[in-house]
Structure formats: C-alpha cells, structure tokens
Amino acid sequence: MGNPIDKQAKSTLLPLTIVSGNSIPLSIMNTSADRFVHRLSYWRCFCLIATLSWCVFGSAYAATVLHWMTLSDNTWPGNIKKVVAAFEAQNPDIKIQLDTYPFRDLFETIEVRMKAQDKDVDLISVDVPLVASYSVRGYLAPLDAYFSKDQIEKTWIKASWQAGMYNGHFMAAPQNTSTQFMFVNRKLFRDAGIEPPKGLTSDQTVTYDQVAQIAANDRWTWEQVVDAAKKLTKTENGRTDVWGFEFDQVSRLYQLQCLGDSLGATLVGPDGLTAQGYFNSPGWLKAAQWYGDLFNKWKISPKNVTPDESPSLFSGGKVAIFVGGEWNVGRFKEAGVDFEVAPIPYFKEGKPASGTGSWHVGISKNSQHQPEAAKFIQFLCASDAGATVWFDGQGQSPAMIALWNKISADPKFHTFPDDAYLLGDYEAQRTAVPRPLTPAYLQLEDIFASTCEDIRNGVDPKEALDGAAQRLDVFFAQFKR
Amino acid sequence: MTYRRSAWIAYLLLSPALVCLAVFRLWPIATTLLGSLYSQSIMQAGKDVFVGLNNYTQLFRDPIFWESLWVTIKLNLVINPLQVFIALLLAIMANQRFRGIGFYRLLFFIPLGVSVPIASILWRIMLDPNSGLANSLINLVGIPSLPFLISKDQALWCIVAIATWKGASFWMIFLWAGLQDIPRQLYEAARIDGAGGISRFFRITFPLLRRPLLFVLITDTAVNFLLFVPMFLLTRGGPSYSTNVLMYEAYKSGFVYGDMGRALALVMVLLLLVIATVAIQFRLFSQEEAN
Missing domain, CATH: 3.40.190.10 (Periplasmic binding protein-like II)
Known part of the structure; x- marks a missing residue:
C-alpha cells in the first residue's frame, strides 16, 4: 500500500519532477535544503510556463520586420532613417530594417539576392531606368493592387509615374526625381x-x-x-x-x-x-x-x-x-x-x-510581407508626411505633385539657394529627357x-x-x- | 586480405579530406558546369531554362570573349615567369648569411602584411597621373608624366607590377624554405672543386629546388589566372578592355549584367585553361626530371 505521506508528496512533486527533469528523493523532503529545491522547482515551472506563453501569444503581437535594400552613400541612409522613424511611429506593428550598400555595389547585390530568390528582401530601391530590366526578369511584384490608376495620376508628376510602369503594370513608385x-x-x-x-x-x-x-x-x-x-x-x-x-x-x-x-x-x-x-x-x-x-x-x-x-x-x-x-x-x-x-x-x-529620373521603390516578388511593404511605400512616396520628411532631409527634387505645389507657394523657395527648385521645376517641364527604355x-x-x-x-x-x-x-x- | 584491410583503413583515414574535396571542390565545379547549360529566359519572367551549349556558342562568337582571353593569356605569359624569377632572386638573397640580413628579410616581407585591396588603393594613389608620387619622381629626372592606369598601353603592365610587388614576397617564402633544405656541404664541396657561382646555381641549387619551384609555379599560375581585385578596384577592365581578364568578365556578366549562364560558361573556360596550363607545366618539369 505504501506510506500515505509519501503518496501525497509524490503527487505534489510529480509535475515538478517532470518540469525540472530531476527526480527528487522523497525520503529527504523534510530538510530546509529540500524546501529550497522545492521552491526552486516552482520557480522553474513558472519560468517555463511564462516563456512558453510568450512564445505562443507574444509572437502573435510581434512587429513585422521589412528588409529594404537601399543606398549607403553620403546623407542617404541618415535621411531614410528619419522617414522610417516617422513611419514606425504611425505603424508600431511594422519595423523597417535597412540593408544598405554603396551605389556601385547596390545593383550587384540586388542581382545576387534576387537571383537567389532571397525571401528576406521586401523593398528594393530601383534606379528608374532599371524598372524594365527588373520587371522583365521577375524581380518586382506589381503594385497595381495597392495604387489605383487615378491615385497614381493624381499623386506623381507624369514623367515619374510613367517611368515606374512596365507592360501596363505599376512596378515601382517614385521616391523622388532629379534635375x-x-x-x-x-x-x-x-x-x-x-x-x-x-x-x-x-x-x-x-x-x-x-x-x-x-x-x-x-x-x-x-x-x-x-x-x-x-x-x-x-x-x-x-x-x-x-x-x-x-x-x-x-x-x-x-x-x-x-x-x-x-x-x-x-x-x-x-x-x-x-x-x-x-x-x-x-x-x-x-x-x-x-x-x-x-x-x-x-x-x-x-x-x-x-x-x-x-x-x-x-x-x-x-x-x-x-x-x-x-x-x-x-x-x-x-x-x-x-x-x-x-x-x-x-x-x-x-x-x-x-x-532627370531618380530612385523608385519596388516590392520584391519573393517578399512574404507585400501588403506591409506597400503600406510603407504609400507613406514614403505618396503621403504628405513621409514625402515631406524625405524632401526636407535629402533635398532631392520631389516626384509628388502636392510637394511641388507647396514649393511654388512657399516664399522660402524664392530665395537663394532654395530657389534652385524653381529652376528644377522649369527643367523638369521643358528640357528633361528620361534615360533610354531598354531591358x-x-x-x-x-x-x-x-x-x-x-x-x-x-x-x-x-x-x-x-x-x-x-x-x-x-x-x-x-x-x- | 591484409592488403584489402589496410586499403580500407587508408580510405577511412583519407575520408575526411576526400569529403572536403568533394564538397568544396568537385561539387562547385559540377554545379558550375550544370549552371553554364542554363540561361535566364526573358519570355518566362527571368526563369532559368536549359539551353544546352548555347552559352558556349554565344561566347565563342563574342569578340569581347576573345579579347578577354587574349588579355588573360598575355598577362599570365608575363606575370608567372616574372613572379617566380623575382621570388627566386629574393629567396637566394634572403638565404645569404651576413650582418644585417634580418633587415633585408624584413623589407622583403613587408608586402606580405598588406592585403591586395589595400595594396591596390595605395598603388592607385601613387600612380595617379595628376598628383601621384610616381610621376613626381619621374618628373624630377626630367621625364614627362606618364598616364599609367589610364593608358591602354600601360594599365596591364601596371597591374603586373602591383601583383608582382605583392606576390613575389609570398612565393619567396616557399623557395626560401626549399633553399634551406639544400645541404651546405654540397656548396662547400663544389667550391673546393672550383665551381663558380653560376655553375653552383645550375648544378646544385636549381636541380634540388625543382620541387618547390614546381609547386610555386603551378600555384602562382592558378592564382594569377584568377587575378581579379586590382582590375576591380583600379581599372574596371579598362581602358579599352586592356585589363578585362576572363575572371573580371565573368564577374561582370554574373553580377553586373545578371547573366549567370554566361558567367558560369566563362568560369568553365577559365578552369579548362588553368588545367591545360598546369598540365603542360607538370609535363615539362617531369620530362626535365626524367632526363
């Protein structure tokens, strides 16, 4: 039949021995050291349950991390980080991680990672004449589901949004243009x-x-x-x-x-x-x-x-x-x-x-987070908040019509050297010639x-x-x- | 039975090395060969499709390939004998014993401590045609400035000089080790017999240094056929394709143009070229040894 006290102790300790992985001899349970071990086992049990709970439930609330292959030259990454910070403040469930490369190396790295069908690439900085080349080789996912034709035409200047099109699909959104x-x-x-x-x-x-x-x-x-x-x-x-x-x-x-x-x-x-x-x-x-x-x-x-x-x-x-x-x-x-x-x-x-023409942003065809990536592109390229942070930091000619209207109305842009943007506007409308369209x-x-x-x-x-x-x-x- | 058992033990002991050889050498060669038979299809959104030997036939019709092949051969015809010759000279000098030899040995070893990219950048600054040290020095003796790396007639030879500056001291170590294995008594006996320096070199040093020399020549050849960093950092294959070696052309095809099939076909051609050259070198040395 056995000792009832032993039986009771056994039933109490059974889960603990399973959790701790060690069997505790019942005959020495009455010493203070045993009590310590007993308490320790409870702690272990608590920690394990807490960890498991975090893994199961916590991960459901973890932020989606988007990886963006972009430039590391000069002021570019610093200004990008400002836009990212503004976006993350509005979207705490999405984090942007920058994978930055110097200008010369960016294109080569895109080739290698896209050929390898790297799923860790969500966003790609696309030099505008490469939209056709990347599209034809299946590197980019179309953005048609996220941007309507009407929105495209109303948001960006014609030369910029047209440069982001391939075969009737909107493949990359204009981040800025240049002059x-x-x-x-x-x-x-x-x-x-x-x-x-x-x-x-x-x-x-x-x-x-x-x-x-x-x-x-x-x-x-x-x-x-x-x-x-x-x-x-x-x-x-x-x-x-x-x-x-x-x-x-x-x-x-x-x-x-x-x-x-x-x-x-x-x-x-x-x-x-x-x-x-x-x-x-x-x-x-x-x-x-x-x-x-x-x-x-x-x-x-x-x-x-x-x-x-x-x-x-x-x-x-x-x-x-x-x-x-x-x-x-x-x-x-x-x-x-x-x-x-x-x-x-x-x-x-x-x-x-x-x-003319500059950088566009596209979504990798292999990305597992395309809706989240599109949300970021909306913020960076098509929202007043994101595009303004980018323009104020980097100072490159904007592709957004709303920003150009702002520039024309702002007296700041009538004094040197910001009046250069007025000249940029003139060149964009009268003399700009895009680069050759070729795959x-x-x-x-x-x-x-x-x-x-x-x-x-x-x-x-x-x-x-x-x-x-x-x-x-x-x-x-x-x-x- | 005993023979079989000992053979098994030998294979067992060799197996880690054989596995490494298969994984790190043979497998990449096999995948390269396989990859060179595929090409990216524009019609199928960049999907790789089997094209057989098409990448090779395209390559052989391409004037850039033949130009690159010629540049690679020209470079190797000069750089390999030059590096081995200078390495041998340095090894003989380093092998001398006199007061202060340690200082000279240190000088010979200095290039070893500088990595190839750093050496390339240092040489680029020194060979700058506008404000480089090299032109300042030659101007001092009344010679007009030279274009160096921006001239299609000089760029390849500048790269030969830079690679030799870096490589000769490395190969010297192997030859120096070989020289130290030659018993001194042989030289003393030859001296007593009245042999001069040149005679001692050709009758003692050279025959006994044959094996280290063969090793250095073959390894140096393989390394120089794959020489890439100076072209990448200094000339980007120019001017006028004068430094566009096969290795650089392969890199450009694969990583700049995104045409991996062409790049792998180029690498396979390069591999065959290295194997053929090394086989010839082996044969020549073996014949001499047999004679």
Whole structure:
C-alpha cells in the first residue's frame, strides 16, 4: 500500500519532477535544503510556463520586420532613417530594417539576392531606368493592387509615374526625381575677371517667371562654357591648381546623356535593343569628341577623378564650373562656397536638354510581407508626411505633385539657394529627357561608362563609339531571342 | 586480405579530406558546369531554362570573349615567369648569411602584411597621373608624366607590377624554405672543386629546388589566372578592355549584367585553361626530371 505521506508528496512533486527533469528523493523532503529545491522547482515551472506563453501569444503581437535594400552613400541612409522613424511611429506593428550598400555595389547585390530568390528582401530601391530590366526578369511584384490608376495620376508628376510602369503594370513608385544645374564659383570668376552667366544668386529674390526668363534667354552654350573654362584653368609648372570645368558623375550615362540629347541624338533605337547607328551616330560622335577634348585637347577638366571625388573639387575651390545634380546645392551651401546656380548648358546648334529620373521603390516578388511593404511605400512616396520628411532631409527634387505645389507657394523657395527648385521645376517641364527604355539597361550603362572613360583617357571617340555599338548589339541580341 | 584491410583503413583515414574535396571542390565545379547549360529566359519572367551549349556558342562568337582571353593569356605569359624569377632572386638573397640580413628579410616581407585591396588603393594613389608620387619622381629626372592606369598601353603592365610587388614576397617564402633544405656541404664541396657561382646555381641549387619551384609555379599560375581585385578596384577592365581578364568578365556578366549562364560558361573556360596550363607545366618539369 505504501506510506500515505509519501503518496501525497509524490503527487505534489510529480509535475515538478517532470518540469525540472530531476527526480527528487522523497525520503529527504523534510530538510530546509529540500524546501529550497522545492521552491526552486516552482520557480522553474513558472519560468517555463511564462516563456512558453510568450512564445505562443507574444509572437502573435510581434512587429513585422521589412528588409529594404537601399543606398549607403553620403546623407542617404541618415535621411531614410528619419522617414522610417516617422513611419514606425504611425505603424508600431511594422519595423523597417535597412540593408544598405554603396551605389556601385547596390545593383550587384540586388542581382545576387534576387537571383537567389532571397525571401528576406521586401523593398528594393530601383534606379528608374532599371524598372524594365527588373520587371522583365521577375524581380518586382506589381503594385497595381495597392495604387489605383487615378491615385497614381493624381499623386506623381507624369514623367515619374510613367517611368515606374512596365507592360501596363505599376512596378515601382517614385521616391523622388532629379534635375541638373550648372554651379559657378563666383570668387574664381571674379579673380579671373570673367562675367559669370546669369543665374540664381544670394543677392536676389526671384519668382518662377524670372527663373523661367533666365532659363529661356540666358542659358549658356557648351561653347561658352569651354571659352570661360580655358580662362579659369590655372596651371603652373605643369600642375593644375584650378580646373575650369568638371562634371559631377563623370562618365556616367545619367550625367552625359544631356550632351547627345542636346544634339537630338539618342543612344539606342526605338526598340531599345539597337545600338549600331544610334550609339555611334554623328550627334553622339560630336558629343563624345567634345567630352574627350575637355580632358585631352583643352585640358580644362581633371582626369582620373571619380564621381565620388568630383563634388569635393568644387566645394574645395578647385573647380570653377561644375555641372551636377540638385542634391549638391545643400552640400555647397554647407561648405561655404560663394556660388550661383545657372541652367544646364546646351550645344549652340542644338536644344537645351537636362537629365532627370531618380530612385523608385519596388516590392520584391519573393517578399512574404507585400501588403506591409506597400503600406510603407504609400507613406514614403505618396503621403504628405513621409514625402515631406524625405524632401526636407535629402533635398532631392520631389516626384509628388502636392510637394511641388507647396514649393511654388512657399516664399522660402524664392530665395537663394532654395530657389534652385524653381529652376528644377522649369527643367523638369521643358528640357528633361528620361534615360533610354531598354531591358538591357545594365549592359548599356556599363558599356557607356567604360566607353566614356576610354574617351576621357584619350581613345579616339569614333573608334570607342564604334567598338561599343558593336559590343552592345551582341548583348542586345540575347534579348531579341 | 591484409592488403584489402589496410586499403580500407587508408580510405577511412583519407575520408575526411576526400569529403572536403568533394564538397568544396568537385561539387562547385559540377554545379558550375550544370549552371553554364542554363540561361535566364526573358519570355518566362527571368526563369532559368536549359539551353544546352548555347552559352558556349554565344561566347565563342563574342569578340569581347576573345579579347578577354587574349588579355588573360598575355598577362599570365608575363606575370608567372616574372613572379617566380623575382621570388627566386629574393629567396637566394634572403638565404645569404651576413650582418644585417634580418633587415633585408624584413623589407622583403613587408608586402606580405598588406592585403591586395589595400595594396591596390595605395598603388592607385601613387600612380595617379595628376598628383601621384610616381610621376613626381619621374618628373624630377626630367621625364614627362606618364598616364599609367589610364593608358591602354600601360594599365596591364601596371597591374603586373602591383601583383608582382605583392606576390613575389609570398612565393619567396616557399623557395626560401626549399633553399634551406639544400645541404651546405654540397656548396662547400663544389667550391673546393672550383665551381663558380653560376655553375653552383645550375648544378646544385636549381636541380634540388625543382620541387618547390614546381609547386610555386603551378600555384602562382592558378592564382594569377584568377587575378581579379586590382582590375576591380583600379581599372574596371579598362581602358579599352586592356585589363578585362576572363575572371573580371565573368564577374561582370554574373553580377553586373545578371547573366549567370554566361558567367558560369566563362568560369568553365577559365578552369579548362588553368588545367591545360598546369598540365603542360607538370609535363615539362617531369620530362626535365626524367632526363
């Protein structure tokens, strides 16, 4: 039959021994040490139940974590974090984790992770000319379910939302757009005794009409730029201390496309997959010759400077005329440069043309959290709250119509240097030319950059363009099969 | 029976190494070969489809491939003998015994402590055509500035110089170890017999250093066929494709253009090229040894 006390103790201890995993000898239960062990076992039991409860019920309330592949360059991640913080404050159930990469590496990492069908990628920063390339290869999930046609047309400027479309589907939402200006170092112009072009300066307040007047009537030609740059370049004992002219994103397609566009020349045929006769057309040959002469004949631009380095040459007073993106306005203001902003030049026999398009945001096709990702895109790109935080921080030309209306009405944007946005608005409406629409944009961009680098380093422009056109057509042929 | 049992034990003891060889060497080669037979289909939203040898036939029709192949061969024809020769010279110098030799050995070892990316960036700064140290030095002796890495005629040889600066001291260690294995008495006996320095080198040092030399030559060849970092960091395959080696072209195809089938086909061609070169080197050395 057994001892009843033992039986009672046994029944009390049974769950504890199961939980603790140790059987406690019943004969020693009456000592203080036993009581301690007894209490400890209760604690273990309590902890285990609490942990299990947290696992079962707590996870139901855990936030959804979205992973966003985006840029790590300069001020970008810092400003993105501000938008993320604002979004998370409104949506505590969604957290955004940034996977940031430098500009050059971002595209390569997207290729690797998307090819591997990585489910940990929810949001992707898409350079706008790559929308077609990513869509055709199944990297992006369409956003049609989250954005109606009416909303799309009412939210963003036409050029931006159109650039996010592929095959009738809305694939990526515009985060911002971009424009190009000519920045002039006024001190270097004064020192050289040269009259600078008419532009936006700290001495005046302007209206949109005045800005439009400057852009329409006082825009310099590339020929005028070269004449001034020759006088501004200072060389002593074979070493150049001040360069007359420099491009921001040296040899990149985004930066240099305006040269061919100004002469009415396109890089690829209407099908987006023909280079011969376009990439090496007479217009592009003239543009390439002019680009090569900057470095080799006139020697007014420095060689071997990367796009990362070139803005610091202007902010350090080593370059007198700088053609680059509007995001440089804040950088140069902060550096204390005495500068003015003028419209981007054009060729005398051509027409004004400026670069445009920037970053869009898309949802990875492999994402397990597409509705949550769409919610974030709505906030960042289509809501006043998110887009304003982004614009205030990063300062890139907005793609949202509401923000442009705000800019036009705000007196702050009629004084220097914020009045540059008025000029950006003018360029976006009158001179902006989007980059070529081709599913082989990655190849086009890479071959364009290496060709322009070759030309910069002294290769004959005709030889370089002919070789590049032939190479491109080999790649394009794969997309025609 | 005893033989069978001992063979089993040998295989058992070798099995961890064999498993590692299969997992880390043979399996990647097999998947590369398989992958090179597939291509991304634009018509099927980027899905990989079997295309047989199409990636290879496309490659052989592509002028960029032949240009890259020629650059790779040209680079290796120069860099491998050069690195082994300099490594041998350094090893012979490091093997000398005189006062202060420790300082020279330290100098030889310095490049070993610098990683390839850091070395590439340092050399890029030094070879900058606008404000680099190299041009400042050659200007001092009245020679005009050189373009170095931005010239299609000089860029490849600059990369050869940078890779040799870094690589020679590494290969020197193996040859130095080989030199230390040669008994000193052989040199003393040869000296007593009236053999000069050159005679001692060709009759004692070179024959007895054959095995370490073969190892260094083969490993160095394999490493240089896959040389990638200086091209990636310094020239991006340019100017005018003059440094666009097969390895860089494969990287670009796979990770920049997203064409993994072409990239894997390029890697397979590169693998065959390395195997063929190493086989020739083996054969030449074995014949000499037999003679």
